[in-house]
Amino acid sequence: MGYKPNSVARTLRTSKSYTWVVTDEIATTPYAGQVLQGAQDAARKLGYILLTANTNNDAELEDQEISALRRYNVDGFLYAMMYHRKVDIPEVLEGSLTVVVDGEDAAGKVPSIYPDDEMAGHDATNRLIQAGCRRIVYYGSTTTIIAQGERLDGYRRALAEAGIAFDEALVVNVLEMTNAAAEAARVFDEIKPDGIFCFNDVRATFIYEAARERGVRIGTDVSVISIDNQPFITDVIKPSLTTLELPHYEMGFEAVRQLVAMLDGDKAVADLESDHGMAVQRQRDGGKTALRCRIIERDSIVL
Structure with a gap:
């Protein structure tokens, strides 16, 4: 009425x-x-x-x-x-x-x-596994917030479900304002992964920069996924970033x-x-x- x-x-x-x-x-x-x-x-x-x-x-x-x-x-x-x-x-x-x-x-x-956050870590890692990745880096955070621990747990669960052994050497935790750039360089120079799961979009920018400096093509040579879906990052960096939206x-x-x-x-x-x-x-x-x-x-x- x-x-x-x-x-x-x-x-x-x-x-x-x-x-x-x-x-x-x-x-x-x-x-x-x-x-x-x-x-x-x-x-x-x-x-x-x-x-x-x-x-x-x-x-x-x-x-x-x-x-x-x-x-x-x-x-x-x-x-x-x-x-x-x-x-x-x-x-x-x-x-x-x-x-x-x-x-x-x-x-x-x-x-x-x-x-x-645990499911987010699982889904992000599983997406890389679906793309054929087997040597997957978790480019995480040195902070002790809940999201860090749960996303790492999800990463480990997805690996276990796929029959991929967990390797502590593939977990690289960084702080954005101190060692993120240096550790991103080490990811490519020493670890040489085929997939990278970033704790958040900001950390993904360091991975992108290190890849660009080395001529590694993201989306072609290595797969990258992140969490946050911050449009001022995901739609600006190239190639555009696959991410999980909080x-x-x-x-x-x-x-x-x-x-x-x-x-x-x-x-x-x-x-x-x-x-x-x-x-x-x-x-x-x-x-x-x-x-x-x-x-x-x-x-x-x-x-």
Whole structure:
């Protein structure tokens, strides 16, 4: 009949504002901002309003903003992180419906949504194996974040499934600002792989440069795959980089879906569909939801 609920009237009727906040620093990053877009799209479809507060990891500011929003009867919160890590939920959120986005609640009390980094490592490595690669370097990270360990685990699992023995010498962990260029050179001069799985797109640029300096043709002589799908990298370097896209949009969309299900019941979100036409593949572990990354095929893998 064309009826649309009046949110102001509904607020007066129920004493609820039907509004929530996304916190931390993702609003300042170019591609993680897709979390906000996904959350906003889902909220709009479900008749909710999304407010965003960017706290830049300032605990005092975070407490102030959340306390202020709670005084306005905010229904629930998306506590969103810059990257996949375990976090302690602020005490000021105690008693509020909350979903952690791109992170995990260290206490395991509230639902958490994040990329399936182990599966991403598996899928990236398996894609190289499908292309015929057998001597595959994992060009990883010296940082101890969750993604590093899980992507390495996925790399090892894919090798094992293909009957390829794991070789510690093929794991090259680097820090972007110190030894990435030197280690990329060593990959070609000493290790001589036929496939390279890069921890992220930024690290892939060092592999590309080292290959160019040596006349090694990526996509012809060696296959390269990465994770992130940062357009200012993947569409600029040549040949264009095959990569796995982190599910930023999907995490935001799924987080709102779960939050509204907690507020209004599962039936309220039963018909929710994304404008992106995404098919979210979920792997659940209690209150945790790991979303699978999607491979974006380009030209850096040998046909």
